[in-house]
Amino acid sequence: xxxxxxxxAKQAGVSITTVxxxxxxxxxxxxxxxxxxxxxxxxxxxxxxxxxxxLVMKQSKTIGLIISEMTRSRTGHHFLFDVISGVNDxxxxxxxxxxxATTSPHEQQVVPYMELCHRRQLDGVILSGVRTKDPYLQExxxxxxxxxxxxxxxxxxACSHITLDNRKGAHxxxxxxIRSGHRHIGFINGHRxxxxxxxxxxxxxxxxxxxxxxAEWVFYGDFDEASGRxxxxxxxxQNPELSAFFCASDLMAIGAMRxxxxxxxxxPQDVSVIGFDDIDLAHYVTPTLSTVYQPxxxxxxxxxxxxxxxxxxxxxxxxxxxxxxxxxxST
Amino acid sequence: xxxxxxxxAKQAGVSITTVxxxxxxxxxxxxxxxxxxxxxxxxxxxxxxxxxxxLVMKQSKTIGLIISEMTRSRTGHHFLFDVISGVNDxxxxxxxxxxxATTSPHEQQVVPYMELCHRRQLDGVILSGVRTKDPYLQExxxxxxxxxxxxxxxxxxACSHITLDNRKGAHxxxxxxIRSGHRHIGFINGHRxxxxxxxxxxxxxxxxxxxxxxAEWVFYGDFDEASGRxxxxxxxxQNPELSAFFCASDLMAIGAMRxxxxxxxxxPQDVSVIGFDDIDLAHYVTPTLSTVYQPxxxxxxxxxxxxxxxxxxxxxxxxxxxxxxxxxxST
DNA sequence: TTGTAAGCGTTATCAT
DNA sequence: ATGATAACGCTTACAA
Numbered sequence: 001x002x003x004x005x006x007x008x009a010k011q012a013g014v015s016i017t018t019v020x021x022x023x024x025x026x027x028x029x030x031x032x033x034x035x036x037x038x039x040x041x042x043x044x045x046x047x048x049x050x051x052x053x054x055l056v057m058k059q060s061k062t063i064g065l066i067i068s069e070m071t072r073s074r075t076g077h078h079f080l081f082d083v084i085s086g087v088n089d090x091x092x093x094x095x096x097x098x099x100x101a102t103t104s105p106h107e108q109q110v111v112p113y114m115e116l117c118h119r120r121q122l123d124g125v126i127l128s129g130v131r132t133k134d135p136y137l138q139e140x141x142x143x144x145x146x147x148x149x150x151x152x153x154x155x156x157x158a159c160s161h162i163t164l165d166n167r168k169g170a171h172x173x174x175x176x177x178i179r180s181g182h183r184h185i186g187f188i189n190g191h192r193x194x195x196x197x198x199x200x201x202x203x204x205x206x207x208x209x210x211x212x213x214x215a216e217w218v219f220y221g222d223f224d225e226a227s228g229r230x231x232x233x234x235x236x237x238q239n240p241e242l243s244a245f246f247c248a249s250d251l252m253a254i255g256a257m258r259x260x261x262x263x264x265x266x267x268p269q270d271v272s273v274i275g276f277d278d279i280d281l282a283h284y285v286t287p288t289l290s291t292v293y294q295p296x297x298x299x300x301x302x303x304x305x306x307x308x309x310x311x312x313x314x315x316x317x318x319x320x321x322x323x324x325x326x327x328x329x330s331t
Numbered sequence: 332x333x334x335x336x337x338x339x340a341k342q343a344g345v346s347i348t349t350v351x352x353x354x355x356x357x358x359x360x361x362x363x364x365x366x367x368x369x370x371x372x373x374x375x376x377x378x379x380x381x382x383x384x385x386l387v388m389k390q391s392k393t394i395g396l397i398i399s400e401m402t403r404s405r406t407g408h409h410f411l412f413d414v415i416s417g418v419n420d421x422x423x424x425x426x427x428x429x430x431x432a433t434t435s436p437h438e439q440q441v442v443p444y445m446e447l448c449h450r451r452q453l454d455g456v457i458l459s460g461v462r463t464k465d466p467y468l469q470e471x472x473x474x475x476x477x478x479x480x481x482x483x484x485x486x487x488x489a490c491s492h493i494t495l496d497n498r499k500g501a502h503x504x505x506x507x508x509i510r511s512g513h514r515h516i517g518f519i520n521g522h523r524x525x526x527x528x529x530x531x532x533x534x535x536x537x538x539x540x541x542x543x544x545x546a547e548w549v550f551y552g553d554f555d556e557a558s559g560r561x562x563x564x565x566x567x568x569q570n571p572e573l574s575a576f577f578c579a580s581d582l583m584a585i586g587a588m589r590x591x592x593x594x595x596x597x598x599p600q601d602v603s604v605i606g607f608d609d610i611d612l613a614h615y616v617t618p619t620l621s622t623v624y625q626p627x628x629x630x631x632x633x634x635x636x637x638x639x640x641x642x643x644x645x646x647x648x649x650x651x652x653x654x655x656x657x658x659x660x661s662t
Numbered sequence: 663t664t665g666t667a668a669g670c671g672t673t674a675t676c677a678t
Numbered sequence: 679a680t681g682a683t684a685a686c687g688c689t690t691a692c693a694a
Contacts, residue, residue, distance in 0.1 A: 345680075345681085346680065346681045346682075347681090348680070348681060348683095349680060349681075352680085359679060359680085360679065360680080361680085364679080385686090386687065386688090387685070387686045389686075
């Protein structure tokens with residue numbers, strides 16, 4: 001049915017070896033022959049089988065993008081699309097195919113990391129959304145397949161990562177609030193199993209403490225809008241003096257603003273709010289949201305670069321991207 | 332290095348055939364033997380090679396999701412993430428792997444559809460974002476590989492599609508505006524190479540004409556915010572009497588609202604606006620946007636269902652999902 | 663410059 | 679119930 005090099009070989013009256021040579025641009029072949037082979041391949045509408053090639057070459061030219069908790073709430077949406085785009089674009093540009101797979105903390109216990117890798121003979125994998133104590137982390141460390149984690153600072157023989165300088169980002173945001181005159185700044189953080197949460201907390205603390213302020217108004221949310229609302233309620237209840245909130249995600253910041261509105265407080269007149277991520281929503285809501293920008297697309301492209309680097313024998317170097325504070329109307 | 336059935340066979344003192352049998356749950360095998368084989372496989376940490384299996388079985392258990400113009404502007408973002416999620420979730424649930432690939436009208440001329448399919452031996456493909464006269468359309472028709480197109484009403488021996496009842500959606504929206512008392516309703520459509528644009532235009536016309544109104548205030552945009560603004564400017568310039576706009580995307584509707592605001596017109600007091608899609612933004616902007624809901628996630632899951640149906644020998648039936656008019660503050 | 667033949671990790675056919 | 683053996687479509691020594 002499908003045409004193979006065998007068919008071409010027959011048609012061209014040469015061996016399959018010669019066909020293979022012609023197709024792959026080897027030079028120890030008569031230009032005439034190559035031309036004829038290529039010609040016939042074209043006529044026959046030959047398409048090489050990557051599958052067969054993968055089997056014999058023991059590399060698939062495929063990168064796996066494994067995302068944990070992709071659809072859980074709407075949180076991922078805003079962050080992940082760009083990451084996926086970046087990975088896809090760069091992977092394609094470098095000649096790699098992309099396999100997308102999703103998992104969850106639970107799934108991770110059911111189907112081992114290595115199973116995903118071997119099934120498709122992934123050359124490398126990019127892992128996003130894993131929590132600090134998810135099962136895959138150890139498996140990644142044990143594996144020989146190059147892997148770069150997004151936002152989890154693991155390092156190993158075949159494992160590197162890419163992340164933002166979250167500490168700096170948080171520090172910038174909080175410092176700005178302080179400079180704007182705020183003394184009582186609440187921090188609505190993400191959940192505790194996210195590495196970025198730890199880092200952002202450190203940034204918050206650092207900024208507060210270096211200004212001689214107490215850094216104790218912290219709430220742990222879940223990155224989504226509801227938990228932003230909750231954070232405001234919770235923190236304000238105990239500390240009515242809070243005049244600003246730094247939130248570990250834009251979604252939480254939006255929730256915070258909504259809740260504040262509901263309480264009759266004006267943003268930014270009464271209370272200032274800063275988010276994190278700079279998702280599209282940030283400049284569509286009213287008031288527009290000041291936030292810490294994350295170069296999501298670059299998370300994707302650079303993750304691929306690191307992987308491919310490792311594939312070529314380099315030791316994977318961690319990548320730490322720069323945050324950028326974007327000031328809008330909410331401050 | 333990697334352990335294969337051969338290794339297991341040796342360890343277990345049986346033939347590879349027997350191992351294969353054990354692994355695949357055949358029943359013409361001694362339960363004892365199976366148990367031992369499975370046991371050893373586990374000890375050795377055996378992971379089957381999907382690649383090898385694909386080669387011999389001539390099916391890869393893989394579905395390709397090919398998206399044209401994925402990152403062009405920010406338009407796709409809002410619509411595509413859910414489609415991707417849906418495809419991914421259902422594909423995984425049914426035991427299929429997902430390969431994500433992107434293309435563009437230009438790319439389509441460079442790398443043939445069949446090349447993508449054969450390279451990975453895709454069992455089926457889902458195609459999104461193609462324009463009405465993109466090269467892939469004909470290729471899909473000629474191909475024997477099951478394909479379902481999203482929002483392009485192609486039908487063929489191995490080709491079906493899934494779409495929304497766009498005509499009805501548009502009709503509902505416009506009819507609502509008419510019932511609200513509007514007589515001069517502008518339509519900011521998507522670009523002409525989108526099938527959905529034709530359909531939505533028909534819906535607009537139908538609603539207007541059945542109310543005895545002129546249906547001639549049409550602008551062709553590009554689905555993005557900028558073209559929404561442009562549409563308002565253009566239409567209003569020539570027809571200051573317009574008191575409502577129906578837009579073929581939420582992004583254009585938001586652009587329209589922004590432009591109207593800029594002109595000093597209040598939404599909805601002076602002018603009503605309805606969008607299309609119900610992206611997340613719709614209920615975050617001010618005023619919140621009335622719109623026609625598209626079940627994006629279902630586009631994904633059902634597309635997979637159709638593909639898998641075809642893989643099992645069914646003739647692919649087109650799927651037409653139901654729109655739903657969501658009324659919010661912009662009307 | 664070209665061909666022969668082995669092998670990649672499976673499944674499948676046919677014996678036994 | 680089990681085992682040889684031939685595929686699957688390709689690459690790659692090694693020979694010629």
